Amino acid sequence: METLNILYFAWVREAIGKDGEQIEHPGAEMRIIDLIAMLKEKGAGYAEAFANPEKLRAAIDHAFVPLDCVLGHASELALFPPVTGG
Amino acid sequence: MIEFRVGADDFDAADLIARLEALGGGAVASFTGIVRGDDGLVSMRLDHYPAMTSAQISTLIDKAMERWPLLGVAVIHRVGLLSPGDRIVFVGTASRHRAAALEACGYLIDWLKTSAPFWKKEVFADGTARWVQARAEDDAARDRWG
Numbered sequence: 001m002e003t004l005n006i007l008y009f010a011w012v013r014e015a016i017g018k019d020g021e022q023i024e025h026p027g028a029e030m031r032i033i034d035l036i037a038m039l040k041e042k043g044a045g046y047a048e049a050f051a052n053p054e055k056l057r058a059a060i061d062h063a064f065v066p067l068d069c070v071l072g073h074a075s076e077l078a079l080f081p082p083v084t085g086g
Numbered sequence: 087m088i089e090f091r092v093g094a095d096d097f098d099a100a101d102l103i104a105r106l107e108a109l110g111g112g113a114v115a116s117f118t119g120i121v122r123g124d125d126g127l128v129s130m131r132l133d134h135y136p137a138m139t140s141a142q143i144s145t146l147i148d149k150a151m152e153r154w155p156l157l158g159v160a161v162i163h164r165v166g167l168l169s170p171g172d173r174i175v176f177v178g179t180a181s182r183h184r185a186a187a188l189e190a191c192g193y194l195i196d197w198l199k200t201s202a203p204f205w206k207k208e209v210f211a212d213g214t215a216r217w218v219q220a221r222a223e224d225d226a227a228r229d230r231w232g
Contacts, residue, residue, distance in 0.1 A: 011217045086224075
């Protein structure tokens with residue numbers, strides 16, 4: 001079974017209450033935005049974290065990608081707010 | 087000289103600058119970011135995505151070195167709990183001439199702020215805490231580099 005590691009950072013992590021999770025890979029053609037819509041149904045914390053997808057950013061295997069990007073055979077997806085370092 | 091580091095430890099900016107100065111060029115530029123104590127801020131916590139942070143900073147340094155004739159680059163970014171007055175970030179560049187050193191330093195800090203996966207959470211004297219929001223001005227500063 002192909003799996004996908006999802007990592008959460010900053011307020012996304014706080015709302016969901018965990019650093020990440022491993023799920024069954026939802027398929028190479030699944031877009032990140034559609035996966036977010038599915039995750040949103042998993043509970044109140046998820047609903048809060050994913051209430052406004054336009055506030056989210058994503059990275060697949062350590063590279064920034066737009067939310068309408070498909071997962072392909074990525075093994076790691078990270079979901080987080082816009083970055084605020086420096 | 088290429089040096090980059092992400093970690094909780096403080097750094098010695100004077101030592102980094104001295105090492106950049108010793109590379110034989112005529113110009114060294116640097117930027118040091120400090121935690122401001124605005125609005126009763128008592129502490130700041132920096133989170134990051136370790137595997138991606140290193141890859142992004144390394145890519146940024148490569149791009150700067152392709153674009154400008156640099157003799158050395160140092161990028162240090164702290165994570166964890168910081169207080170007002172603490173150093174957060176350092177970017178230093180050395181080149182034969184000032185324009186390359188100054189421009190590459192500006193390029194690196196502007197891109198670092200908008201493309202390296204760090205997140206700041208501020209804690210205030212009244213006990214409230216909030217995640218810092220990304221600013222459009224930072225995107226604009228980055229975009230001026232084309």
